[in-house]
Amino acid sequence: MSVAKLRIYRGDAEGGQEVEYDVPIEEGMVVLDAIHFVQANYDGDIAVRWNCKAAKCGSCSAEINGMPKLTCKTRLDTLPLDKPITVHPLKTFPIMKDLVTDVSWNYEVRKKIPPFKYAKDTDWKMQQVDVERSQEFRKCIECYLCQDVCHVLRNHNKKNEFFGPRMMIKIAELEMHPLDIEDRKEMLREAAGVGYCNITKCCTEVCPEEIHITDNAIIPLKERVADTYFDPLQWVMKKIKGS
Amino acid sequence: MANGTAQSSITLRTDTWWVLPLVTAIVLATFGAYSTWRAFANVDFLVQPYLSPFYSPYILASWWPFSPALLILWAPLGFRATCYYYRKAYYRSFFMAPPGCAVKPMAKAGNYEGETKFPFIIQNIHRYFFYAAAVVLFFLWVDAFHALWFEDGFGIGVGTIVLFVNVILLSMYSLSCHSFRHLVGGRFDVFSKCPTRFRLWEKVSKWNENHAMWAWLSLFSVALADLYIFLLAKGVITDLRII
Numbered sequence: 001m002s003v004a005k006l007r008i009y010r011g012d013a014e015g016g017q018e019v020e021y022d023v024p025i026e027e028g029m030v031v032l033d034a035i036h037f038v039q040a041n042y043d044g045d046i047a048v049r050w051n052c053k054a055a056k057c058g059s060c061s062a063e064i065n066g067m068p069k070l071t072c073k074t075r076l077d078t079l080p081l082d083k084p085i086t087v088h089p090l091k092t093f094p095i096m097k098d099l100v101t102d103v104s105w106n107y108e109v110r111k112k113i114p115p116f117k118y119a120k121d122t123d124w125k126m127q128q129v130d131v132e133r134s135q136e137f138r139k140c141i142e143c144y145l146c147q148d149v150c151h152v153l154r155n156h157n158k159k160n161e162f163f164g165p166r167m168m169i170k171i172a173e174l175e176m177h178p179l180d181i182e183d184r185k186e187m188l189r190e191a192a193g194v195g196y197c198n199i200t201k202c203c204t205e206v207c208p209e210e211i212h213i214t215d216n217a218i219i220p221l222k223e224r225v226a227d228t229y230f231d232p233l234q235w236v237m238k239k240i241k242g243s
Numbered sequence: 244m245a246n247g248t249a250q251s252s253i254t255l256r257t258d259t260w261w262v263l264p265l266v267t268a269i270v271l272a273t274f275g276a277y278s279t280w281r282a283f284a285n286v287d288f289l290v291q292p293y294l295s296p297f298y299s300p301y302i303l304a305s306w307w308p309f310s311p312a313l314l315i316l317w318a319p320l321g322f323r324a325t326c327y328y329y330r331k332a333y334y335r336s337f338f339m340a341p342p343g344c345a346v347k348p349m350a351k352a353g354n355y356e357g358e359t360k361f362p363f364i365i366q367n368i369h370r371y372f373f374y375a376a377a378v379v380l381f382f383l384w385v386d387a388f389h390a391l392w393f394e395d396g397f398g399i400g401v402g403t404i405v406l407f408v409n410v411i412l413l414s415m416y417s418l419s420c421h422s423f424r425h426l427v428g429g430r431f432d433v434f435s436k437c438p439t440r441f442r443l444w445e446k447v448s449k450w451n452e453n454h455a456m457w458a459w460l461s462l463f464s465v466a467l468a469d470l471y472i473f474l475l476a477k478g479v480i481t482d483l484r485i486i
Contacts, residue, residue: 224425
Protein backbone atom coordinates (compact mmCIF):
# COMPACT_ATOMS: atom_id res chain seq x y z
CA MET A 1 0.00 0.00 0.00
CA SER A 2 1.41 3.42 -0.96
CA VAL A 3 1.82 6.08 1.67
CA ALA A 4 1.16 9.83 1.57
CA LYS A 5 3.15 12.22 3.70
CA LEU A 6 0.87 14.76 5.34
CA ARG A 7 2.43 17.87 6.87
CA ILE A 8 -0.27 19.28 9.12
CA TYR A 9 0.09 22.62 10.86
CA ARG A 10 -0.09 22.11 14.63
CA GLY A 11 -0.29 25.14 16.86
CA ASP A 12 -2.40 27.99 18.17
CA ALA A 13 -2.34 31.79 18.45
CA GLU A 14 1.03 31.58 20.21
CA GLY A 15 2.68 29.84 17.24
CA GLY A 16 3.18 26.42 15.79
CA GLN A 17 4.82 24.25 13.18
CA GLU A 18 4.15 21.58 10.60
CA VAL A 19 4.16 17.99 11.81
CA GLU A 20 4.62 15.22 9.27
CA TYR A 21 2.56 12.04 9.32
CA ASP A 22 2.59 8.93 7.11
CA VAL A 23 -0.89 8.00 5.94
CA PRO A 24 -1.64 4.80 3.98
CA ILE A 25 -3.58 5.73 0.85
CA GLU A 26 -6.91 4.09 0.14
CA GLU A 27 -8.92 4.42 -3.04
CA GLY A 28 -11.15 7.50 -3.07
CA MET A 29 -9.48 8.94 0.02
CA VAL A 30 -9.89 12.67 0.61
CA VAL A 31 -7.67 14.91 2.72
CA LEU A 32 -10.21 14.92 5.55
CA ASP A 33 -10.00 11.09 5.64
CA ALA A 34 -6.24 11.39 5.95
CA ILE A 35 -6.60 13.87 8.82
CA HIS A 36 -9.04 11.49 10.52
CA PHE A 37 -6.47 8.70 10.10
CA VAL A 38 -3.90 10.90 11.84
CA GLN A 39 -6.43 11.64 14.60
CA ALA A 40 -7.16 7.95 15.09
CA ASN A 41 -3.62 6.62 14.86
CA TYR A 42 -1.13 9.35 15.84
CA ASP A 43 -2.49 12.46 17.56
CA GLY A 44 -6.00 12.22 18.97
CA ASP A 45 -5.96 15.88 19.98
CA ILE A 46 -5.55 17.32 16.48
CA ALA A 47 -8.22 19.99 16.01
CA VAL A 48 -10.20 19.94 12.75
CA ARG A 49 -13.67 21.33 12.14
CA TRP A 50 -15.94 19.18 9.99
CA ASN A 51 -19.53 18.09 9.76
CA CYS A 52 -21.17 16.73 6.61
CA LYS A 53 -18.16 15.32 4.69
CA ALA A 54 -20.19 15.98 1.55
CA ALA A 55 -19.00 19.48 0.55
CA LYS A 56 -22.24 21.06 1.71
CA CYS A 57 -21.69 22.33 5.24
CA GLY A 58 -18.61 24.47 4.55
CA SER A 59 -16.90 23.52 7.82
CA CYS A 60 -13.70 21.78 6.75
CA SER A 61 -12.01 24.63 4.88
CA ALA A 62 -8.22 24.59 5.01
CA GLU A 63 -5.21 25.37 2.84
CA ILE A 64 -3.99 22.26 1.05
CA ASN A 65 -0.61 22.69 -0.62
CA GLY A 66 -1.15 26.41 -0.15
CA MET A 67 -4.54 26.62 -1.87
CA PRO A 68 -7.79 27.20 0.05
CA LYS A 69 -9.95 24.07 -0.41
CA LEU A 70 -12.50 21.91 1.35
CA THR A 71 -10.61 18.98 2.87
CA CYS A 72 -13.64 16.73 2.31
CA LYS A 73 -13.72 17.49 -1.41
CA THR A 74 -10.00 17.20 -2.17
CA ARG A 75 -9.07 13.69 -3.19
CA LEU A 76 -5.51 12.59 -2.51
CA ASP A 77 -5.20 11.26 -6.06
CA THR A 78 -5.58 14.83 -7.37
CA LEU A 79 -2.47 15.92 -5.46
CA PRO A 80 1.19 15.21 -6.28
CA LEU A 81 2.00 12.39 -3.87
CA ASP A 82 5.74 12.35 -4.51
CA LYS A 83 6.01 15.37 -2.19
CA PRO A 84 4.49 15.93 1.26
CA ILE A 85 0.98 17.39 1.27
CA THR A 86 0.76 20.49 3.45
CA VAL A 87 -2.44 21.23 5.35
CA HIS A 88 -2.66 24.62 7.03
CA PRO A 89 -5.51 26.55 8.67
CA LEU A 90 -7.14 29.48 6.81
CA LYS A 91 -4.61 32.30 6.85
CA THR A 92 -7.12 35.19 6.85
CA PHE A 93 -8.74 34.36 10.17
CA PRO A 94 -7.24 34.04 13.66
CA ILE A 95 -6.09 30.54 14.48
CA MET A 96 -7.72 28.83 17.47
CA LYS A 97 -6.00 25.45 17.35
CA ASP A 98 -4.36 23.44 14.56
CA LEU A 99 -6.74 23.61 11.57
CA VAL A 100 -9.53 25.47 13.35
CA THR A 101 -9.85 29.23 12.88
CA ASP A 102 -12.21 31.83 14.30
CA VAL A 103 -14.43 32.93 11.41
CA SER A 104 -16.85 34.96 13.56
CA TRP A 105 -15.78 38.21 11.85
CA ASN A 106 -17.89 37.07 8.89
CA TYR A 107 -21.01 36.83 11.03
CA GLU A 108 -20.45 40.34 12.36
CA VAL A 109 -20.04 41.75 8.84
CA ARG A 110 -23.12 39.87 7.68
CA LYS A 111 -25.20 41.78 10.25
CA LYS A 112 -24.22 45.09 8.61
CA ILE A 113 -25.97 44.21 5.32
CA PRO A 114 -29.49 45.70 5.20
CA PRO A 115 -31.92 42.78 4.97
CA PHE A 116 -34.57 42.12 2.33
CA LYS A 117 -37.11 44.95 2.26
CA TYR A 118 -40.41 44.75 0.41
CA ALA A 119 -43.08 47.27 -0.55
CA LYS A 120 -46.33 47.30 1.45
CA ASP A 121 -48.43 46.41 -1.59
CA THR A 122 -46.13 43.60 -2.75
CA ASP A 123 -47.60 40.98 -5.03
CA TRP A 124 -45.69 37.90 -3.89
CA LYS A 125 -45.93 36.07 -7.20
CA MET A 126 -42.54 35.89 -8.87
CA GLN A 127 -41.39 34.63 -12.25
CA GLN A 128 -38.56 32.08 -12.32
CA VAL A 129 -36.73 34.28 -14.81
CA ASP A 130 -36.62 37.06 -12.20
CA VAL A 131 -35.18 35.02 -9.33
CA GLU A 132 -32.71 32.85 -11.23
CA ARG A 133 -29.79 35.23 -10.77
CA SER A 134 -30.27 35.42 -7.00
CA GLN A 135 -30.63 31.65 -6.78
CA GLU A 136 -27.08 31.12 -7.98
CA PHE A 137 -25.83 33.07 -4.97
CA ARG A 138 -27.98 31.05 -2.58
CA LYS A 139 -25.82 28.01 -3.36
CA CYS A 140 -23.18 29.54 -1.07
CA ILE A 141 -22.29 27.16 1.78
CA GLU A 142 -20.35 29.81 3.73
CA CYS A 143 -17.10 27.91 3.73
CA TYR A 144 -15.30 31.29 3.56
CA LEU A 145 -12.68 30.01 1.15
CA CYS A 146 -13.37 33.10 -0.97
CA GLN A 147 -12.87 35.36 2.04
CA ASP A 148 -9.66 33.48 2.84
CA VAL A 149 -8.13 33.76 -0.63
CA CYS A 150 -9.11 37.41 -1.17
CA HIS A 151 -5.84 39.34 -0.93
CA VAL A 152 -7.66 42.46 0.32
CA LEU A 153 -8.55 40.59 3.50
CA ARG A 154 -5.77 38.01 3.54
CA ASN A 155 -2.69 40.15 2.94
CA HIS A 156 -3.84 43.75 3.38
CA ASN A 157 -6.11 43.02 6.32
CA LYS A 158 -8.74 45.55 5.14
CA LYS A 159 -11.40 43.95 7.28
CA ASN A 160 -12.66 47.36 8.38
CA GLU A 161 -12.94 48.64 4.79
CA PHE A 162 -14.01 45.63 2.70
CA PHE A 163 -16.73 43.08 3.36
CA GLY A 164 -15.19 40.42 1.08
CA PRO A 165 -16.52 38.26 -1.77
CA ARG A 166 -18.94 36.17 0.31
CA MET A 167 -20.71 39.32 1.48
CA MET A 168 -20.69 40.71 -2.07
CA ILE A 169 -22.72 37.74 -3.28
CA LYS A 170 -25.08 38.21 -0.33
CA ILE A 171 -25.56 41.85 -1.33
CA ALA A 172 -25.97 40.87 -4.99
CA GLU A 173 -28.58 38.27 -4.00
CA LEU A 174 -30.61 40.98 -2.27
CA GLU A 175 -29.97 43.76 -4.79
CA MET A 176 -31.05 41.60 -7.75
CA HIS A 177 -34.13 40.26 -5.99
CA PRO A 178 -37.21 41.32 -7.98
CA LEU A 179 -39.19 42.31 -4.87
CA ASP A 180 -36.47 43.99 -2.85
CA ILE A 181 -36.74 47.78 -2.65
CA GLU A 182 -33.73 48.58 -0.45
CA ASP A 183 -30.95 50.61 -2.07
CA ARG A 184 -27.53 49.33 -0.97
CA LYS A 185 -25.37 51.22 -3.47
CA GLU A 186 -24.09 53.83 -1.04
CA MET A 187 -23.24 51.10 1.46
CA LEU A 188 -21.58 49.09 -1.33
CA ARG A 189 -19.33 52.00 -2.22
CA GLU A 190 -18.59 53.15 1.32
CA ALA A 191 -18.88 50.57 4.13
CA ALA A 192 -18.72 47.42 1.99
CA GLY A 193 -15.84 48.84 -0.08
CA VAL A 194 -16.61 47.20 -3.43
CA GLY A 195 -13.90 49.44 -4.94
CA TYR A 196 -11.24 47.47 -3.09
CA CYS A 197 -11.92 44.43 -5.26
CA ASN A 198 -9.54 44.44 -8.21
CA ILE A 199 -11.19 41.58 -10.09
CA THR A 200 -8.33 39.08 -9.81
CA LYS A 201 -10.99 36.36 -9.56
CA CYS A 202 -9.33 34.18 -6.93
CA CYS A 203 -12.65 34.01 -5.05
CA THR A 204 -14.25 32.46 -8.13
CA GLU A 205 -11.35 30.02 -8.55
CA VAL A 206 -11.67 28.57 -5.06
CA CYS A 207 -15.48 28.47 -4.74
CA PRO A 208 -16.48 24.80 -4.21
CA GLU A 209 -20.03 25.60 -5.36
CA GLU A 210 -18.65 27.10 -8.59
CA ILE A 211 -20.54 30.34 -8.08
CA HIS A 212 -19.38 32.95 -10.60
CA ILE A 213 -18.65 35.37 -7.77
CA THR A 214 -16.76 37.93 -9.82
CA ASP A 215 -18.63 37.84 -13.13
CA ASN A 216 -22.16 37.48 -11.79
CA ALA A 217 -22.00 39.34 -8.48
CA ILE A 218 -19.05 41.69 -7.94
CA ILE A 219 -18.80 43.10 -11.47
CA PRO A 220 -22.57 43.71 -11.77
CA LEU A 221 -22.43 45.42 -8.35
CA LYS A 222 -19.51 47.58 -9.49
CA GLU A 223 -21.54 48.49 -12.59
CA ARG A 224 -24.53 49.45 -10.43
CA VAL A 225 -22.27 51.66 -8.33
CA ALA A 226 -20.90 53.16 -11.57
CA ASP A 227 -24.50 53.89 -12.69
CA THR A 228 -25.02 56.04 -9.61
CA TYR A 229 -21.62 57.59 -8.94
CA PHE A 230 -19.54 57.55 -12.14
CA ASP A 231 -21.91 57.86 -15.07
CA PRO A 232 -23.20 61.38 -15.81
CA LEU A 233 -25.32 60.06 -18.69
CA GLN A 234 -27.23 57.74 -16.37
CA TRP A 235 -27.66 60.59 -13.93
CA VAL A 236 -29.14 62.84 -16.65
CA MET A 237 -31.40 60.03 -17.89
CA LYS A 238 -32.72 59.47 -14.37
CA LYS A 239 -33.38 63.20 -13.97
CA ILE A 240 -35.28 63.27 -17.28
CA LYS A 241 -37.32 60.21 -16.34
CA GLY A 242 -37.88 61.71 -12.89
CA SER A 243 -36.78 58.61 -11.02
CA MET B 244 6.01 11.43 12.25
CA ALA B 245 8.52 14.25 11.91
CA ASN B 246 8.52 17.95 12.68
CA GLY B 247 9.18 20.87 10.34
CA THR B 248 8.38 24.55 9.87
CA ALA B 249 6.30 26.43 7.31
CA GLN B 250 8.20 26.64 4.00
CA SER B 251 7.79 29.94 2.24
CA SER B 252 6.70 33.41 3.25
CA ILE B 253 5.44 34.12 -0.30
CA THR B 254 3.20 31.10 -0.68
CA LEU B 255 2.81 27.48 0.31
CA ARG B 256 1.62 26.60 -3.17
CA THR B 257 3.66 23.89 -4.83
CA ASP B 258 2.18 24.10 -8.34
CA THR B 259 3.46 26.27 -11.22
CA TRP B 260 1.21 29.23 -10.36
CA TRP B 261 3.81 31.69 -11.73
CA VAL B 262 3.68 30.43 -15.34
CA LEU B 263 0.39 32.09 -16.33
CA PRO B 264 1.19 35.59 -15.04
CA LEU B 265 4.67 35.36 -16.58
CA VAL B 266 3.36 34.34 -20.01
CA THR B 267 0.65 37.01 -19.77
CA ALA B 268 3.25 39.67 -18.95
CA ILE B 269 5.46 38.63 -21.89
CA VAL B 270 2.57 38.59 -24.39
CA LEU B 271 1.09 41.91 -23.21
CA ALA B 272 4.50 43.58 -23.16
CA THR B 273 5.26 42.31 -26.67
CA PHE B 274 1.92 43.57 -27.96
CA GLY B 275 2.45 46.90 -26.20
CA ALA B 276 5.90 47.34 -27.75
CA TYR B 277 4.74 46.33 -31.24
CA SER B 278 1.59 48.49 -31.21
CA THR B 279 3.48 51.53 -29.86
CA TRP B 280 6.09 51.20 -32.61
CA ARG B 281 3.43 50.82 -35.29
CA ALA B 282 1.26 53.64 -33.94
CA PHE B 283 4.13 56.12 -34.02
CA ALA B 284 5.59 54.84 -37.32
CA ASN B 285 3.00 56.60 -39.52
CA VAL B 286 4.08 54.57 -42.59
CA ASP B 287 3.24 51.25 -44.26
CA PHE B 288 -0.35 51.08 -43.03
CA LEU B 289 -2.26 51.38 -46.30
CA VAL B 290 -2.10 48.98 -49.23
CA GLN B 291 -5.24 49.36 -51.34
CA PRO B 292 -7.80 48.19 -50.52
CA TYR B 293 -6.46 47.29 -47.07
CA LEU B 294 -6.09 49.71 -44.16
CA SER B 295 -4.34 48.69 -40.96
CA PRO B 296 -6.72 48.49 -37.97
CA PHE B 297 -4.27 50.69 -36.04
CA TYR B 298 -5.03 53.55 -38.44
CA SER B 299 -8.78 53.07 -38.87
CA PRO B 300 -10.60 55.38 -39.40
CA TYR B 301 -7.87 57.10 -41.40
CA ILE B 302 -7.96 60.74 -40.30
CA LEU B 303 -6.14 63.26 -42.46
CA ALA B 304 -5.87 66.34 -40.28
CA SER B 305 -3.52 69.16 -41.27
CA TRP B 306 -3.54 70.48 -37.72
CA TRP B 307 -2.23 67.20 -36.33
CA PRO B 308 1.54 66.86 -36.77
CA PHE B 309 1.82 63.32 -35.39
CA SER B 310 0.72 59.90 -36.52
CA PRO B 311 -3.07 59.79 -37.14
CA ALA B 312 -3.15 56.48 -35.23
CA LEU B 313 -2.69 58.47 -32.04
CA LEU B 314 -6.03 60.21 -32.64
CA ILE B 315 -7.79 56.84 -32.59
CA LEU B 316 -5.91 54.36 -30.46
CA TRP B 317 -6.79 55.96 -27.12
CA ALA B 318 -10.29 54.47 -27.54
CA PRO B 319 -9.42 50.78 -27.98
CA LEU B 320 -6.48 51.19 -25.60
CA GLY B 321 -8.75 52.68 -22.92
CA PHE B 322 -11.34 49.98 -23.58
CA ARG B 323 -8.78 47.22 -23.04
CA ALA B 324 -7.01 48.95 -20.15
CA THR B 325 -10.27 49.27 -18.18
CA CYS B 326 -11.65 45.88 -19.33
CA TYR B 327 -12.64 43.65 -16.42
CA TYR B 328 -10.69 40.72 -17.91
CA TYR B 329 -7.49 42.64 -18.65
CA ARG B 330 -7.64 44.15 -15.18
CA LYS B 331 -7.27 40.66 -13.76
CA ALA B 332 -4.47 39.92 -16.23
CA TYR B 333 -2.34 42.99 -15.58
CA TYR B 334 -3.03 43.31 -11.87
CA ARG B 335 -1.65 39.80 -11.56
CA SER B 336 1.16 40.02 -14.11
CA PHE B 337 2.50 43.57 -13.75
CA PHE B 338 1.30 44.88 -10.40
CA MET B 339 1.51 41.50 -8.67
CA ALA B 340 -1.61 42.41 -6.76
CA PRO B 341 -1.49 39.46 -6.22
CA PRO B 342 0.54 37.47 -8.81
CA GLY B 343 -1.50 34.35 -8.02
CA CYS B 344 -4.21 33.12 -5.69
CA ALA B 345 -2.93 32.67 -2.12
CA VAL B 346 0.38 34.22 -3.16
CA LYS B 347 1.72 37.25 -1.32
CA PRO B 348 1.15 40.52 -3.25
CA MET B 349 4.00 42.92 -3.96
CA ALA B 350 2.40 45.92 -2.20
CA LYS B 351 3.05 46.20 1.52
CA ALA B 352 0.18 45.27 3.80
CA GLY B 353 -1.98 48.33 4.39
CA ASN B 354 -0.77 50.25 1.32
CA TYR B 355 -3.37 48.77 -0.98
CA GLU B 356 -6.22 51.05 -2.13
CA GLY B 357 -7.65 48.90 -4.93
CA GLU B 358 -9.89 50.85 -7.28
CA THR B 359 -10.98 53.38 -4.67
CA LYS B 360 -8.39 56.08 -5.46
CA PHE B 361 -6.75 57.70 -8.50
CA PRO B 362 -5.62 56.35 -10.93
CA PHE B 363 -7.50 53.06 -10.66
CA ILE B 364 -10.82 54.70 -9.78
CA ILE B 365 -10.93 55.56 -13.51
CA GLN B 366 -11.76 51.89 -14.14
CA ASN B 367 -15.33 52.88 -13.26
CA ILE B 368 -15.80 54.64 -16.61
CA HIS B 369 -15.15 51.48 -18.60
CA ARG B 370 -18.55 51.92 -20.31
CA TYR B 371 -17.44 55.22 -21.86
CA PHE B 372 -14.41 53.56 -23.42
CA PHE B 373 -16.81 50.87 -24.66
CA TYR B 374 -18.86 53.57 -26.42
CA ALA B 375 -15.72 55.09 -27.98
CA ALA B 376 -14.37 51.67 -29.04
CA ALA B 377 -17.75 50.85 -30.61
CA VAL B 378 -17.37 53.87 -32.93
CA VAL B 379 -13.92 52.64 -33.99
CA LEU B 380 -15.37 49.17 -34.48
CA PHE B 381 -17.97 50.58 -36.86
CA PHE B 382 -15.18 51.99 -39.06
CA LEU B 383 -13.32 48.67 -38.94
CA TRP B 384 -16.43 47.03 -40.41
CA VAL B 385 -16.48 49.72 -43.12
CA ASP B 386 -12.81 48.95 -43.83
CA ALA B 387 -13.49 45.22 -44.02
CA PHE B 388 -16.21 45.76 -46.62
CA HIS B 389 -13.97 48.26 -48.42
CA ALA B 390 -11.41 45.44 -48.67
CA LEU B 391 -13.82 43.66 -51.03
CA TRP B 392 -13.32 46.34 -53.69
CA PHE B 393 -10.09 46.26 -55.67
CA GLU B 394 -9.03 48.49 -58.57
CA ASP B 395 -10.56 45.99 -61.01
CA GLY B 396 -13.79 45.62 -59.03
CA PHE B 397 -15.14 43.12 -56.51
CA GLY B 398 -12.71 40.56 -55.16
CA ILE B 399 -11.50 38.67 -52.16
CA GLY B 400 -7.86 38.52 -51.18
CA VAL B 401 -6.16 36.95 -48.19
CA GLY B 402 -6.08 40.48 -46.76
CA THR B 403 -9.87 40.71 -47.05
CA ILE B 404 -10.23 37.54 -44.99
CA VAL B 405 -7.65 38.80 -42.47
CA LEU B 406 -9.60 42.04 -41.99
CA PHE B 407 -12.95 40.25 -41.70
CA VAL B 408 -11.63 37.74 -39.16
CA ASN B 409 -10.15 40.62 -37.19
CA VAL B 410 -13.34 42.67 -37.13
CA ILE B 411 -15.45 39.64 -36.19
CA LEU B 412 -13.14 38.83 -33.27
CA LEU B 413 -13.11 42.47 -32.17
CA SER B 414 -16.91 42.53 -32.36
CA MET B 415 -17.16 39.41 -30.19
CA TYR B 416 -14.76 40.97 -27.69
CA SER B 417 -16.88 44.13 -27.56
CA LEU B 418 -20.24 42.35 -27.44
CA SER B 419 -19.09 40.09 -24.60
CA CYS B 420 -18.06 43.11 -22.47
CA HIS B 421 -19.20 43.10 -18.83
CA SER B 422 -20.35 46.73 -19.01
CA PHE B 423 -22.35 46.03 -22.17
CA ARG B 424 -23.90 43.05 -20.38
CA HIS B 425 -24.96 45.39 -17.59
CA LEU B 426 -26.25 48.10 -19.90
CA VAL B 427 -28.36 45.82 -22.12
CA GLY B 428 -30.22 44.28 -19.19
CA GLY B 429 -28.10 43.43 -16.17
CA ARG B 430 -29.13 46.59 -14.35
CA PHE B 431 -32.78 45.47 -14.25
CA ASP B 432 -34.14 43.34 -11.42
CA VAL B 433 -37.41 42.29 -13.04
CA PHE B 434 -36.64 40.63 -16.36
CA SER B 435 -40.20 39.43 -16.92
CA LYS B 436 -41.28 43.03 -17.50
CA CYS B 437 -38.68 43.59 -20.23
CA PRO B 438 -38.45 40.34 -22.23
CA THR B 439 -36.44 41.83 -25.11
CA ARG B 440 -33.81 43.14 -22.74
CA PHE B 441 -33.78 39.76 -20.98
CA ARG B 442 -33.14 37.93 -24.24
CA LEU B 443 -30.34 40.37 -25.09
CA TRP B 444 -28.85 39.99 -21.60
CA GLU B 445 -29.02 36.21 -21.91
CA LYS B 446 -27.21 36.32 -25.24
CA VAL B 447 -24.52 38.73 -24.02
CA SER B 448 -24.13 36.66 -20.82
CA LYS B 449 -23.42 33.60 -22.96
CA TRP B 450 -20.73 35.49 -24.91
CA ASN B 451 -19.44 36.99 -21.68
CA GLU B 452 -18.53 33.53 -20.37
CA ASN B 453 -15.73 33.51 -22.98
CA HIS B 454 -14.76 37.16 -22.68
CA ALA B 455 -11.15 36.28 -21.84
CA MET B 456 -10.87 34.13 -24.96
CA TRP B 457 -12.28 36.91 -27.17
CA ALA B 458 -9.91 39.36 -25.48
CA TRP B 459 -6.86 37.30 -26.40
CA LEU B 460 -7.99 36.27 -29.88
CA SER B 461 -8.86 39.85 -30.84
CA LEU B 462 -5.56 41.11 -29.43
CA PHE B 463 -3.66 38.68 -31.64
CA SER B 464 -5.87 39.32 -34.67
CA VAL B 465 -5.47 43.09 -34.57
CA ALA B 466 -1.67 42.78 -34.34
CA LEU B 467 -1.53 40.13 -37.07
CA ALA B 468 -3.82 42.15 -39.37
CA ASP B 469 -1.52 45.14 -39.01
CA LEU B 470 1.55 42.95 -39.50
CA TYR B 471 0.05 41.48 -42.68
CA ILE B 472 -0.50 44.94 -44.16
CA PHE B 473 2.94 46.11 -43.01
CA LEU B 474 4.59 43.15 -44.75
CA LEU B 475 2.53 43.82 -47.90
CA ALA B 476 3.57 47.47 -47.85
CA LYS B 477 7.22 46.50 -47.42
CA GLY B 478 6.97 44.07 -50.34
CA VAL B 479 8.01 41.15 -48.15
CA ILE B 480 4.85 39.23 -49.12
CA THR B 481 2.25 39.60 -51.87
CA ASP B 482 -1.48 39.39 -51.38
CA LEU B 483 -3.08 36.26 -52.82
CA ARG B 484 -6.30 36.99 -54.71
CA ILE B 485 -8.86 34.24 -54.12
CA ILE B 486 -11.60 35.77 -56.25
